[in-house]
Amino acid sequence: MRIRTVLLLSYFIVILLSITLVGFVSFYISYTTMSERVESAGLQLVRQIENNMDNDFHSKRNLLLAPYNDQTYIDGINRYIEMNDQEKFQFRQRLGDLYLKSFNVTPIRDFIRFQIYYNNGELLSSSDARKPWTPSQVRNSDWFRETVAKDGEVFFSGSIPQQADEKNAEVAAYASSILIRDYSNPDRFIVVRAEYRTSLFRSIGQNDDLSLSSKIVILDENSRMIYESGDSTDTGLAAELTDRVTGREGKFWMNVDGDKMLASYTKSGYSAWKAVLVTPREEIFGSLDKIKTTVILTALLAFVITFFISVLFGQRITQPILNLYKTVNRIKRGDFSLRVKVDRNDEIGRIGMNFNAMQDELQMLIETKYLNQIKLQEVELAMLYSQINPHFLYNTLDSIRAMSDYYKVEEISIMAQSLADMFRYNTNNKDEIVTLQEELVQIDSYLRIQSIRFEGKIVYRQEIDEELYSASLLKMTLQPLVENAVFHGIERKRGKGTITISVSKEDSRIRLTVADDGVGISDRRLNEIRESLRPPIQQMNEPRPAQENGIGIANVYSRYAIRFGDRFEFHMDSKKGVGTSIMLLFPPFEE
Template sequence: MRIRTLLLLSYFVVILLSITLVGTVSFYISYKTMAEKIESASMQVIRQIENNMDNDFHSKRNLMLAPYTDSEYIDGINRYEDMSDQEKFQFRQNIGDLYLKSFNVTPIRDFIRFQIYYSNGELLSSSDARKPWTPSQVRNSEWFRATVAKDGEVFFSGLIVTDEKDTSEVASYSSSIMIRDFSNPDRFIIMRTEYRASLFHSIGLNDNLSENSQIVFLDEDNRLIYESGDHPSSLSESDMLGRVIGKEGKFWTHIGGQEMLVSYTRSGYSNWKAVIITPRVEIFGALDNIKTTVIFTALIAFVITFLISMMFGQRITKPILNLFKSVNRIKRGDFSVRVEVDRNDEIGLIGKNFNAMQDELQTLIETKYLNQIKLQEVELAMLYSQINPHFLYNTLDSIRSMSDYYKVPEISVMAQSLADMFRYNTKNRDEIVTLQEELVQIDAYIQIQSIRFEDKIVYHQMIEEDLYGTPLLKMTLQPLVENAVFHGIERKRGKGNITISAQREQDRIKLTIKDDGVGISERRLNEIREKLKPPMQQAEMNFSAQENGIGITNVYSRYVIRFGDRFNFFIDSKKGVGTEITLIFPPFDV
């Protein structure tokens, strides 16, 4: 496959995935955000509708309680069965006038009529000449029994079923309440009022509902009271009525073949439920437009991609060929990963040459690294045959001074110790020695320094008995102890302690050189730690005895070369407290 064709396909795949991913995520987030906002707004509207309905119902309830304003009416209710016909007529006339005045003084736009019934079902008064029900029909009616059961609270009921021959106006809903003397509960009247649907019409107009949204009111038994709109919503064919339960809620359902959002709340005053039904198309119509726009945008992007790929494919291929030529000129760069070559086009050629360059670089690196190791071995061989000039000069100077002025036995001790150190460095050419041999060398060194500094140095050994024969690299301890003396104890006022300890940790040896000298500053300690790198990572392999001696870097590098990652080296110090150097390494293979 040519690179040009591959680029063309890559462009298509990338753009397809990008547009699909962005479009899907954007659409999903927009959908969820809009759905949450619409559902929240719908619940706020339905709560406001419930509040408006409750306020209206509460006002109508207050009008129905008019007899309680005058004890004469309550007394009349208690004595009604014992009254004469004339007294009964007068009582009916008075209580009817009371309610007529109440409903006329405060006009109610949706009021139709009222009826007042006695506890035996007898009609006491009515606001119009509608054909009355018989006392038996009244007592056996559902609304009458429910009103009595409410025991003084208002009972709201739905559509009133009347005789088909009755030509009077049919009410949309009614309310009824039992009025009585609480001390005489068996004698009471039922005040019943009937209303048109004007209240529900006005609620729908005042709450800014969308054009195709519907308001539905259900009674406490989920029977339909009112449904807005010119066309029915096929509620009887849906499962909506059975799902409208509880105090409030919202859900999606299908009504009349359309997906609808149903939000509802139940009035704590009347137990009626107010329901808003909103078509999905009105909620997400804008999102559908966005989806269409994204699809058209994707098609346009595909066309543009095809044209760009055809125009610039060749130009992209040519730089790749130039890159192949450039790679051949930078073979001396430092690369560590080989290219997997599994193709024969231009990129495959670059990969083959890149790998050839890697092989050449690897050879050069290995050669240079081996040369550095050999150079280090030569330096060490030279160091084994000589003593630090600074140390030698100071020791000889001390011997001369003591010989001239003091003539004390210490001269013999220093001379013998110095001879032992010469003998250890010049005669023993083996690279690996035992811990015991290194400690003998340190004993001689400490004796010399103790005489020089007048017993300022206190030397301790904490060696496990079975570790004296442990193999070490020659000149492991002396450089570290020398650093402790010159950089730690010599600069300290008063005596100083140097402790060498060795112990076994599982299958490895832990060797520690510790002093309580002046310590190392944090800045200098960081510099020393920064120099402690494996030889491959060091910019220069400097083992000059004159410049750095065979100090910390030398000891660290020799052990890293031999053990690699199995060797651990730690240096810790605190200004004014002292320094501790720890070497942890596995047993030597000897």
């Protein structure tokens, strides 16, 4: 990933996290604060509605208690059954006038009508010409039984039964009724019932603190809807409130037809009716939605600004690094003529100046040391191809002289022929890369001579995959390793010794192993040899011991390490009294 891309992503991530964190925290705080305020305000409003409703209900109750102010009305109730028709008519007239006067003296804007019933269901008086229910209908009605059960407490009813001939009559929204009697004669009483419009609730709903989308809902004692503000009635809202409005007061969120709403409610301790305020979520958190939109737009704007800033500053930061990268590639290809252009004094400019200085020093080092060392290694390698170990030559000549004393003509012939083959192979400088088969022929000649010298002490084995005889090797790979096995392993061992050459395929590389079961090497000496096997570039300034005047293990290691680098592996293992094993693992030579 390019640095410019990393910077761009970093800017985006930082700004995204910052805006997201600030937006989330601010939105959460605003949401929580606003929610708490709205819920508190909702409860205060419904408490105010409940208070206004209770005050109005108290006033209506007091109007219904008008007969208690005059004992003659109570006496009339007690002896109504014993009255003659004229007395009954006069009593009904006076009772009706009393309530007409009460409702007219204290005007009630939502008042529609009143009826007065005796305990047997007989209609005593009414404020309009409405056709009365039969006594049986009155006695069996829910409101009458509930009023009697209240035993002197006012009963507020939201279910107003309508008679068949009242299609054109004004329908009441609710009614209040009370039982009036002399406590000394409880079986004789009257029930006064007054019916009202929804004017009270409409006036309550015209509160300046209410939003346009909010609704006021009034539920009676049995959670039946009495009033719902607004132009339309929502049946889903009524069903939701009926199930969930319980307890003295509370608040909850609900979903109605896919819209989320907050409902705050209180229950009147006087009438047991519930006042509910329903506010849509959009009405409450509409401003928060604007904040959310503003945050999103701000984030988009920040991303655009970030993009231009990252491009502008990223180019200023990455362009010098890109120039430095191009210069490194030129050096990688061997071109040391290009220098990094330095036109700034910050850290990147200092890196460029130091890189130019390093490049100058590296070029001088290569020209004065590395190239000379390579030439020197080439000369040494050419000399090694044309020479043979003097110690080996002297011993071979001594053996030839000794055998000639005994006139062993056949052995002298074999050694002379093998020695000639080896000289011919070593002095042939035409190819540096040879096949495994050619190397094995050389090793056969070498070991024939050594077998004659050591009188059959050396046992030679090959474990080679058939298809690898044509594999390529560097010339003089096997002889230094086999020679090391002969002189440092088998020669010092009592009795016979075995040298095994193994060549196999390991994944996509060639595995070559030369092992012997000779005397082995001590751990200290083995560590010294391993320490000396380092890349050639690290060995250029190290002096070579005077005794290293032949091709040895270090030379084989260096030649393969120079050619293959990290793709080449070299392992040398040995144990005193057990033997030594040298393994080379390298890729095939390119054609």
